Amino acid sequence: MNQIIGTSVSRKDGRVKVTGEATYGAEHQIPGLVHGYLVTATIANGRIHNIDTKEAEDNPGVIAVFTHRNQPKIFQPSNGFFGLYESRLPLADDLIHYAGQIVGLVVANTLERARDAAHLVKVQYQTEQPQVEAQKATYQKAPSLFGEDFEFQEGTFETGDFSIASSDAAAKTEATYTTEIEIHAPMEPHALVAHWENQDSVTVYEPTQWVKGSQRTYAELLGIPVEGVRIISPYIGGAFGSKAFPWPHGILCVAAAREIQRPLKVVVSRRQMTANTGHRSQTEQTMRLAANKDGKLKAIEHTAKTCTSPVKNFPEPCTGITPVLYATPNMRLKQEIAVLNVGAPTFMRAPGENPGMFALESAMDELAWELNIDPVELRLRNETKEHQRKKLPFSAKHFAECLKTGAEKFGWSQRQMQPRSQKQGDLLVGWGMASSAFPALRSSAEAQVRLLPDGTAHVLTSANDMGTGAYTVVAMTAAETLGLPVAKVKVELGDSVLPNGGMAGGSQMTATLTPAVLAACQKVLETANAQNAPEAFANLRESGRAAYEATASSAPSEESKKFAFNSWGAHFCEVTVDEEIARLRVTRWVSVINIGRVLNSKTAASQIRGAVIMGIGQALMEECHFDPNTGYPVVYDLATYHYPAHADIPRIEVNFVGEPDFNFNPMGVRGVGEIGITGVSAAVSNAVYHATGKRIRSLPITPDKLL
Amino acid sequence: MKNFAYVRPNSVEDAVSRATSDRDALFIAGGTNLVDRLKVFLDEPSQLLDVSRLAMKQIATTNEGGLKIGALVTNTALANNIDVRNNYPLLSRAILAGASQQIRNMATVGGNLMQRTRCPYYYDTAFPCNKRQPDTGCPAATGINRIHAILGSSDRCVAVNPSDMSVAMVALDATLEVQGVEGKREIPFVDFHRLPGNTPERDTNLEPGELITAVILPPVSFAQSGVYLKLRDRASYAFALVSVATALEVSGEQIKNARIALGGVAHKPWRATEAEEFLIGKAANKSNFEQAAEIALKDAQALAHNGFKIELSKRAIRRALAVSAQGGGEA
Numbered sequence A: 001m002n003q004i005i006g007t008s009v010s011r012k013d014g015r016v017k018v019t020g021e022a023t024y025g026a027e028h029q030i031p032g033l034v035h036g037y038l039v040t041a042t043i044a045n046g047r048i049h050n051i052d053t054k055e056a057e058d059n060p061g062v063i064a065v066f067t068h069r070n071q072p073k074i075f076q077p078s079n080g081f082f083g084l085y086e087s088r089l090p091l092a093d094d095l096i097h098y099a100g101q102i103v104g105l106v107v108a109n110t111l112e113r114a115r116d117a118a119h120l121v122k123v124q125y126q127t128e129q130p131q132v133e134a135q136k137a138t139y140q141k142a143p144s145l146f147g148e149d150f151e152f153q154e155g156t157f158e159t160g161d162f163s164i165a166s167s168d169a170a171a172k173t174e175a176t177y178t179t180e181i182e183i184h185a186p187m188e189p190h191a192l193v194a195h196w197e198n199q200d201s202v203t204v205y206e207p208t209q210w211v212k213g214s215q216r217t218y219a220e221l222l223g224i225p226v227e228g229v230r231i232i233s234p235y236i237g238g239a240f241g242s243k244a245f246p247w248p249h250g251i252l253c254v255a256a257a258r259e260i261q262r263p264l265k266v267v268v269s270r271r272q273m274t275a276n277t278g279h280r281s282q283t284e285q286t287m288r289l290a291a292n293k294d295g296k297l298k299a300i301e302h303t304a305k306t307c308t309s310p311v312k313n314f315p316e317p318c319t320g321i322t323p324v325l326y327a328t329p330n331m332r333l334k335q336e337i338a339v340l341n342v343g344a345p346t347f348m349r350a351p352g353e354n355p356g357m358f359a360l361e362s363a364m365d366e367l368a369w370e371l372n373i374d375p376v377e378l379r380l381r382n383e384t385k386e387h388q389r390k391k392l393p394f395s396a397k398h399f400a401e402c403l404k405t406g407a408e409k410f411g412w413s414q415r416q417m418q419p420r421s422q423k424q425g426d427l428l429v430g431w432g433m434a435s436s437a438f439p440a441l442r443s444s445a446e447a448q449v450r451l452l453p454d455g456t457a458h459v460l461t462s463a464n465d466m467g468t469g470a471y472t473v474v475a476m477t478a479a480e481t482l483g484l485p486v487a488k489v490k491v492e493l494g495d496s497v498l499p500n501g502g503m504a505g506g507s508q509m510t511a512t513l514t515p516a517v518l519a520a521c522q523k524v525l526e527t528a529n530a531q532n533a534p535e536a537f538a539n540l541r542e543s544g545r546a547a548y549e550a551t552a553s554s555a556p557s558e559e560s561k562k563f564a565f566n567s568w569g570a571h572f573c574e575v576t577v578d579e580e581i582a583r584l585r586v587t588r589w590v591s592v593i594n595i596g597r598v599l600n601s602k603t604a605a606s607q608i609r610g611a612v613i614m615g616i617g618q619a620l621m622e623e624c625h626f627d628p629n630t631g632y633p634v635v636y637d638l639a640t641y642h643y644p645a646h647a648d649i650p651r652i653e654v655n656f657v658g659e660p661d662f663n664f665n666p667m668g669v670r671g672v673g674e675i676g677i678t679g680v681s682a683a684v685s686n687a688v689y690h691a692t693g694k695r696i697r698s699l700p701i702t703p704d705k706l707l
Numbered sequence B: 001m002k003n004f005a006y007v008r009p010n011s012v013e014d015a016v017s018r019a020t021s022d023r024d025a026l027f028i029a030g031g032t033n034l035v036d037r038l039k040v041f042l043d044e045p046s047q048l049l050d051v052s053r054l055a056m057k058q059i060a061t062t063n064e065g066g067l068k069i070g071a072l073v074t075n076t077a078l079a080n081n082i083d084v085r086n087n088y089p090l091l092s093r094a095i096l097a098g099a100s101q102q103i104r105n106m107a108t109v110g111g112n113l114m115q116r117t118r119c120p121y122y123y124d125t126a127f128p129c130n131k132r133q134p135d136t137g138c139p140a141a142t143g144i145n146r147i148h149a150i151l152g153s154s155d156r157c158v159a160v161n162p163s164d165m166s167v168a169m170v171a172l173d174a175t176l177e178v179q180g181v182e183g184k185r186e187i188p189f190v191d192f193h194r195l196p197g198n199t200p201e202r203d204t205n206l207e208p209g210e211l212i213t214a215v216i217l218p219p220v221s222f223a224q225s226g227v228y229l230k231l232r233d234r235a236s237y238a239f240a241l242v243s244v245a246t247a248l249e250v251s252g253e254q255i256k257n258a259r260i261a262l263g264g265v266a267h268k269p270w271r272a273t274e275a276e277e278f279l280i281g282k283a284a285n286k287s288n289f290e291q292a293a294e295i296a297l298k299d300a301q302a303l304a305h306n307g308f309k310i311e312l313s314k315r316a317i318r319r320a321l322a323v324s325a326q327g328g329g330e331a
């Protein structure tokens, strides 16, 4: 049989993307389409005293202006409903909870006219002092997330005092680490087109990581049956967690389109996106570690403070990864949360693990220095065989191999231990490393396979490809199972009429979907009474049937409940620092990752590279600030919200190690995506310490912090 | 946004006369700054006078041995011009340190010198701003002011000029040639941009209706020693936190001539004349460079978040001078 899985295949959707043929949500042209432009709050706390839409309504081309006084019909979702980023419905009332909150929607026959008229809507506010400063906020115990409580304690902390657990420790470290607000800033902005074909059915062209979820949410909020909503989302120009559920602008667009009885497009501007389509909360974390002389951890205490919004209670789950990484008899985890006048924080590439591991992996580095033990060695000595909260053994864990292979590929043994000891001309050179880890998630999914007389196979499922390479791995899975070349497999994704392919979130798409594709392929061959597709095509022609088709689903097995599943990795990097002028560059990068079986070495490596780049952005430059007086973000576009340019990024070497994880699923694959960003910022900061002797515990490491 | 007329004047005179008779008209050249501003309602012109097709695209050698650069020469063309690269390497480097290749392909000399501040409070009409609307206040002074001015600001405005090219021009003692209805006049580059004082709405001393037609560079015998050092939050495609242009003429042990200009620190490209004077006659060594840096920043004042720029500027000056003393190049 042809060997396709594990080879390097260019993405199937590459050509249509680079030629512009791929049609993204807001690019759908529908006759009679009109444009909506959002009016957003310029204060961060208070209420609308008066809103004057007269001038806007009188402007040429204006079709409608919606405010809280004429909210288009939106239904309250049922109890326990979670398919929304903001709990508050758009235009629900006159209250303002954060700057950038939607207070109106102006609809006109052109975008320019809509934008112009939106600028003419005059809102008078009753303003109250907003709170946007994390340092000044009041914190309380964080709520649980996905049923997991953040409070956790094991071992001896009887008096609530860390010193008990660590009394006879050889080394102790305690430090506080902070990270700033980051915004997702995907290349494709948040944008959609809503088209009502009749009173009970609407098609929504919108980038969404979860078409079936969006379908349900819209149906519920619009008061129509689920089948009445069709979501079309074949391409997504980046999401990173910010396109999993409908945002208020989407709900408003679909509801307003029903009211005006025309296809309506709403595009959120870059400026607006800094405030109302999600961000990662700032974090403040205190790590206390205690260890024996040999480096064995005696105690870990990890406390985190994060912030949320009046319109959503979302704790950034920083402490979740700590019990996964290092073994210790005494562990205490705690999280607190404060409400600020900001938009809803949400999932952003490795929510929790990412900032959590900045703290943990920086602290481990500090401990290594304290003990005078190599940081790679310190991690190896503390590896845990089981998940310390779930009390389950890890399946197919190759963490140590990641560390060792990474050290070897990087040339870690050449490292001169002392900070400030490596030089390259006048530049200080630093080497740093950090572990990488992310849980392996899997849900159930369904896929359909059709074999057609023209010798092609079609795979159909509602799952989507948000730039990750899903089209390609689905095609590869089908091609290998059916005995066809990849080019003969056509993949259709991102449409809610297709079988439920699950959600592209939590890096679970490949692990969730490919087993279903495998099962559907096997089933269609059975139906065709054939060993492979060429045989099936012969049978098909003989039988005169139009097609063979089969649908199959796949879900986590009972057997899999005996294990904890996680992906692993290690990052090694080099930085140079021109100390006098505070100029820092990342000059070398090696990542070694264990994700079970690698389906497509090319797109898998791309996932890691993209994540490392995003992590370098977090380490060095990304931060969204809010004006302390008005609560309005002072970052307004992609020139003011810095993320890495090419010049900031060195060659990134990516290696995979390990074996197929068949305990997890029949394909042996775990997800690859978010794992790549975890540990990146710590690796950079650890390298900066090695270069300069300066420990920078607050991200991003901008020039001012290096002076 | 009001509707506006789009007009292509057929000559410099035509452009100037239209702009003079209509105070709400605006010139547009490459459009890379103005179009962005129009979209967010920072400018609401009555008409756009598209000057981009006028004949101001030459780079010519002057009788004195300098260069006369037409106002419509693109940033890319100027940076890559062989005379500029050979005789004014610091100008070429300053331009290439700015924006992106795509933007530089469109951007013109005149437009670059006239680009407006990137102060986020200026950039969003949700905020009051004395520069945008006189007498409404300056929220940047008490807000997030990490990128704001440390020199020459007023209580009405703490914005900085974002142009890299201007820093090089001011260091090279350039002169602007401008045309009004009354005819041409010349403005020394140092006097072109203004400090905010009580009128932050005015960036420059260009009179209403006047069009920049050219920039004239005098010959600078020691321009080879030119350095442009730009320090910023990412390696490329970011405005300067601090930038420094330097050049030195050193003969034997002694400094004969010195140029120091700073960007990203004030409402105008900042020429550090006193520091230059200090250096003349002194040895080109570290301690003199340190003192020059101290002198250049002696009047600097920090706001809540930009104090680091004072130290960063000093270090950048020291470094740039050291490289200039070695004969110039990348710093």
Ligand SMILES: Cc1cc2nc3c(=O)[nH]c(=O)nc-3n(C[C@H](O)[C@H](O)[C@H](O)COP(=O)(O)OP(=O)(O)OC[C@H]3O[C@@H](n4cnc5c(N)ncnc54)[C@H](O)[C@@H]3O)c2cc1C
Pocket (backbone or CB within 6 Å): A639, B026, B027, B028, B029, B030, B031, B032, B033, B034, B035, B036, B051, B071, B075, B097, B098, B099, B100, B103, B106, B107, B108, B109, B110, B111, B112, B113, B114, B115, B162, B163, B164, B165, B210, B211, B212, B213, B237, B238, B239, B240
């Ligand atoms: C994302 C981004 C990043 C950037 N980064 C940098 C950077 O790092 N460094 C930097 O220096 N610049 C940077 N720029 C700014 C860029 O250099 C300017 O936008 C450009 O130089 C403006 O030139 P233009 O011809 O497009 O001007 P336009 O946008 O056409 O005009 C700008 C202004 O100049 C006026 N004007 C134009 N020509 C004349 C003339 N002949 N006489 C009188 N007035 C005139 C116009 O009326 C207008 O007010 C950046 C821009 C962007 C968008």
